[in-house]
Amino acid sequence: MSKEITSRATDYAQWYNDLVLKGGLADYSAVRGCMIIKPYGFALWEKMRDALDEMFKETGHENAYFPLFIPKSFLSREAAHVEGFAKECAVVTHYRLKNDPDGNGIIVDPEAKLDEELIVRPTSETIIWNTYKTWIQSYRDLPLLINQWANVVRWEMRTRLFLRTTEFLWQEGHTAHASSEEAMAETLTMLNVYADFAENYMAVPVIRGVKSPSERFAGAIDTYCIEALMQDGKALQAGTSHFLGQNFAKAFDVKFSDRENKLDYVWATSWGVSTRLVGALVMAHSDDDGLILPPKIAPVQVVIIPIYKGTEQKEMLDGKGKELALQLKNAGMRVKFDNNDNNRPGWKFAQYELKGVPIRIAMGVRDLENQTLEVARRDTKEKIAIPLEDISARVNGLLKEIQDQMFQKALDFRDNHISRADTWEEFERLLDEKGGFISAHWDGTAESEEAIKEKTKATLRCIPLNNPAEVGVCILSGKPSTQRVLFARAY
Amino acid sequence: MSKEITSRATDYAQWYNDLVLKGGLADYSAVRGCMIIKPYGFALWEKMRDALDEMFKETGHENAYFPLFIPKSFLSREAAHVEGFAKECAVVTHYRLKNDPDGNGIIVDPEAKLDEELIVRPTSETIIWNTYKTWIQSYRDLPLLINQWANVVRWEMRTRLFLRTTEFLWQEGHTAHASSEEAMAETLTMLNVYADFAENYMAVPVIRGVKSPSERFAGAIDTYCIEALMQDGKALQAGTSHFLGQNFAKAFDVKFSDRENKLDYVWATSWGVSTRLVGALVMAHSDDDGLILPPKIAPVQVVIIPIYKGTEQKEMLDGKGKELALQLKNAGMRVKFDNNDNNRPGWKFAQYELKGVPIRIAMGVRDLENQTLEVARRDTKEKIAIPLEDISARVNGLLKEIQDQMFQKALDFRDNHISRADTWEEFERLLDEKGGFISAHWDGTAESEEAIKEKTKATLRCIPLNNPAEVGVCILSGKPSTQRVLFARAY
Numbered sequence: 001m002s003k004e005i006t007s008r009a010t011d012y013a014q015w016y017n018d019l020v021l022k023g024g025l026a027d028y029s030a031v032r033g034c035m036i037i038k039p040y041g042f043a044l045w046e047k048m049r050d051a052l053d054e055m056f057k058e059t060g061h062e063n064a065y066f067p068l069f070i071p072k073s074f075l076s077r078e079a080a081h082v083e084g085f086a087k088e089c090a091v092v093t094h095y096r097l098k099n100d101p102d103g104n105g106i107i108v109d110p111e112a113k114l115d116e117e118l119i120v121r122p123t124s125e126t127i128i129w130n131t132y133k134t135w136i137q138s139y140r141d142l143p144l145l146i147n148q149w150a151n152v153v154r155w156e157m158r159t160r161l162f163l164r165t166t167e168f169l170w171q172e173g174h175t176a177h178a179s180s181e182e183a184m185a186e187t188l189t190m191l192n193v194y195a196d197f198a199e200n201y202m203a204v205p206v207i208r209g210v211k212s213p214s215e216r217f218a219g220a221i222d223t224y225c226i227e228a229l230m231q232d233g234k235a236l237q238a239g240t241s242h243f244l245g246q247n248f249a250k251a252f253d254v255k256f257s258d259r260e261n262k263l264d265y266v267w268a269t270s271w272g273v274s275t276r277l278v279g280a281l282v283m284a285h286s287d288d289d290g291l292i293l294p295p296k297i298a299p300v301q302v303v304i305i306p307i308y309k310g311t312e313q314k315e316m317l318d319g320k321g322k323e324l325a326l327q328l329k330n331a332g333m334r335v336k337f338d339n340n341d342n343n344r345p346g347w348k349f350a351q352y353e354l355k356g357v358p359i360r361i362a363m364g365v366r367d368l369e370n371q372t373l374e375v376a377r378r379d380t381k382e383k384i385a386i387p388l389e390d391i392s393a394r395v396n397g398l399l400k401e402i403q404d405q406m407f408q409k410a411l412d413f414r415d416n417h418i419s420r421a422d423t424w425e426e427f428e429r430l431l432d433e434k435g436g437f438i439s440a441h442w443d444g445t446a447e448s449e450e451a452i453k454e455k456t457k458a459t460l461r462c463i464p465l466n467n468p469a470e471v472g473v474c475i476l477s478g479k480p481s482t483q484r485v486l487f488a489r490a491y
Numbered sequence: 492m493s494k495e496i497t498s499r500a501t502d503y504a505q506w507y508n509d510l511v512l513k514g515g516l517a518d519y520s521a522v523r524g525c526m527i528i529k530p531y532g533f534a535l536w537e538k539m540r541d542a543l544d545e546m547f548k549e550t551g552h553e554n555a556y557f558p559l560f561i562p563k564s565f566l567s568r569e570a571a572h573v574e575g576f577a578k579e580c581a582v583v584t585h586y587r588l589k590n591d592p593d594g595n596g597i598i599v600d601p602e603a604k605l606d607e608e609l610i611v612r613p614t615s616e617t618i619i620w621n622t623y624k625t626w627i628q629s630y631r632d633l634p635l636l637i638n639q640w641a642n643v644v645r646w647e648m649r650t651r652l653f654l655r656t657t658e659f660l661w662q663e664g665h666t667a668h669a670s671s672e673e674a675m676a677e678t679l680t681m682l683n684v685y686a687d688f689a690e691n692y693m694a695v696p697v698i699r700g701v702k703s704p705s706e707r708f709a710g711a712i713d714t715y716c717i718e719a720l721m722q723d724g725k726a727l728q729a730g731t732s733h734f735l736g737q738n739f740a741k742a743f744d745v746k747f748s749d750r751e752n753k754l755d756y757v758w759a760t761s762w763g764v765s766t767r768l769v770g771a772l773v774m775a776h777s778d779d780d781g782l783i784l785p786p787k788i789a790p791v792q793v794v795i796i797p798i799y800k801g802t803e804q805k806e807m808l809d810g811k812g813k814e815l816a817l818q819l820k821n822a823g824m825r826v827k828f829d830n831n832d833n834n835r836p837g838w839k840f841a842q843y844e845l846k847g848v849p850i851r852i853a854m855g856v857r858d859l860e861n862q863t864l865e866v867a868r869r870d871t872k873e874k875i876a877i878p879l880e881d882i883s884a885r886v887n888g889l890l891k892e893i894q895d896q897m898f899q900k901a902l903d904f905r906d907n908h909i910s911r912a913d914t915w916e917e918f919e920r921l922l923d924e925k926g927g928f929i930s931a932h933w934d935g936t937a938e939s940e941e942a943i944k945e946k947t948k949a950t951l952r953c954i955p956l957n958n959p960a961e962v963g964v965c966i967l968s969g970k971p972s973t974q975r976v977l978f979a980r981a982y
Contacts, residue, residue, distance in 0.1 A: 027622065027625075027626075029557070029558045029618070029622065030558075030562060030565070030618065030621055030622075031558045031560045031561070031562060031609065031618070034558035034559070034560060035558075036555065036556065036557050036558065036622055037555055037556040038555055039553035039554065039555050039637065042553070042554045042555050042556055043553070043554070045556075046554065062530035062533070062534070063530065063533045063534070063537065064527065064528055064529055064530050064533050065527065065528040065533055065660065066520070066527050067520045067521075067522045067525035067526075067527065067658055068525070068611070068642055068644065068658050069522045069525060069581070069658070070522075071521060071522065072588070072597065072599075073596065074521070075588070075597065076596045076597050082597060086588045086597050087587060087588060087589070088586065088587055089586065089587065089588055090560070090583045090585075090586055090609070091583060091584065091585040091586065091587075091588065091599050092581045092582060092583050092584075092611065093582065093583075093584045093585065093599065094581075094582040094584065095579065095580065095581055095582065095646040096578060096579055096580065096582075096646065097563070097566070097577045097578060097580055097582065097610070098578070105564065105567045106563065106566065106567050106573060106577050108563075108582050108584065108608055117599055118522065118581070119588070120559070120583065120611070127520070127521065127522070130521055131518065131520065131521075131527055134518075135518075140833065146530065150642075151559055151641075151642065153559065155586040155587065167558055167559050167560070169556065342631065
């Protein structure tokens, strides 16, 4: 049965698009670069959002909501920030439409021009720190640990479903602290929350590291990141956590009086992950037959498909199927019993394979007579006969096993794709022939970093945390280096 | 202890603003008409959102996400819709900023002008029905039951925190059906979901009705609504559910083939509630000392406040307080133990009164010796001594009692504020002296409706569902009428 999915070997990018579109995750829209997140894709995002939100709350954060619009002048307040974000933005210049006096539909009313243009937020540091100025006076107001779930807009020239879209959904944490140490600790706490989520929910292993100065968030002192590896050997930045120092506090004049009543600027962090994670999830695990979703994130974990001939068998299986679905639900699983009569079992098998449902249970009259059901794993396609009496416990155990094995498989792949290069030739060859992360010496200059990118399209992904010191020479310039860093071609 | 809240009698509007600002629900922002939802206000909205989301899912709906931007031309496609929504909108005309060559910060890049302006969605019927065109071909694709949680922008001239803001958060359901009957049934199902939510979660009684043609959603065949009554006697529209007929299907050419393979336009509904509900909640229940929140929506249901002198007592109560908090949490309640040493109990009492926490438990050393705690209700301010051994069950029971009594109190108030008027003098007198809903005959014309509004500022809130037929004459025109309708001054 062909589901008309391009194979990874034929065209990896097209394979990805096929999965997203045919798997029902997203669709193109009439607005350039903006996508529609379809119900199945949104259900995935909801599962991810809910798990993250719980982790944020457990680490003491509260949600709030700040305006969509940012006055243009705010973007200029922090010198580095304006360079990074005031470029490709959606700009609101007018606030009214009117009927065209010449009868050509509606036009922008030239009299409704804003005195100051509004920018649709590309990120919210500026509007939030402008607000924090009125919320923070004393050390008693700190720390302020706030997160928001929001849509943001960056006018991207080349877009890809989930991975890079003009509008996307994300969360952005913005915290304020009384000391540099506390803000730095928060930065790393949230990096670890992201790594924990990526590995234990998405089953995607990540490398924690710090970005080079060239790749820092505009306005940050340091940008920490988690980097994941996709099946085509390309890296993907899956989340960032920024130590902002006092940059935004200075730009927006946010001071607090400490216990000794001395005034100082407030210390800041910001951190975010976005719907891009859905793209990472798809690319990390799926195969040529469709999506493969980790059980903890899968909107449906188990699908039960009745196999019958005629009305009598259908009715009998309807009853038994609903019973089993309820039994598994009560045992804490997300279950669907698909007794839709319009589609045949074979079509359904292929459909749930495409959708990446972790476990499929087929239920026929003979199976019930034998008191044994055929249980199929999506990830390995293995089929297991399980006695009806053990079904809840065994399927629940299987879900855990799938979650663990998906992570282990991705981890093995990732670890097999971290290669050391000690010469430029080796560096280029590894990038072209094997892909993945290349661990190589770098002289620490933006010039070499840029030259490497121009020659190979590989970027400096990160300097891993707790990176061992090692004397060597830069892979490109031959100048002295004190440590290896990770390069890769990336999304 | 003064919390500096204006009393309702002095200035109802100022009382409301004081509660919202000092209760920590929201704040003004630097962007005209846009507000900031603060953590406590957002926690309230989250509780409301989660309860509604569950009800939507139970009635078969799925969430999705559509673009923030709508091409200008889309708004003109449905004739009535354009009149209602294409006026006060935020219009994106450019997609890039650049450094001012004259050195005056950043300016809009004149070369980055969009070919077609984009409107920040004021509602999403147009972009969604443009998408449904590609999703719907056959009766097998129907019904399509989709909801989205989103921000929308309507450029309001006069704004009020939560009640009317330029940007607000809401949900908008957009469903597609194979028949008029099914779409109408959906319209009423969702109206009932809203009424159920308002009454059983928010403890706000509502009247279900249909709007007059003048008050219909732009593009709808019929608009159904739930109308609530605030303490100042003004009505507030708390939710709407629209039967859209085939209007949007025709505007966007969305046809389906039925079982007989005949083509017909698809039938539609849309329905929404917004952060405005937070304003309704505040105004329906609160008093001059602060918010009063219904337990089912309250972010914190029970606060425990230790009362101690000296370190030894503090440590003892810390242990006992945490123990009790855990015990109540395990019994399913949302509990906060406030052992912050910076504030005195009296200050805390006033603070949680202001925040509307339904139940306050004071815990002193003497109370523990007596094995009895003082439990105070926020709504009635009644204090009850409860033996420690019964505390979980009794507090849980009390929360249910508070929820029920808050609804009953609001219902009594509402029912006492539905008055019949049979003469114009009586109509005006009731509006001025008593407020509330006035049940009066209306001749069914837009002219009379408009004249009544101009003379009294009262609007026709709704024609209640299952309204009894009654012969009479219009309160204003004296022309024949077949039923009474409800008028009120409104938010």
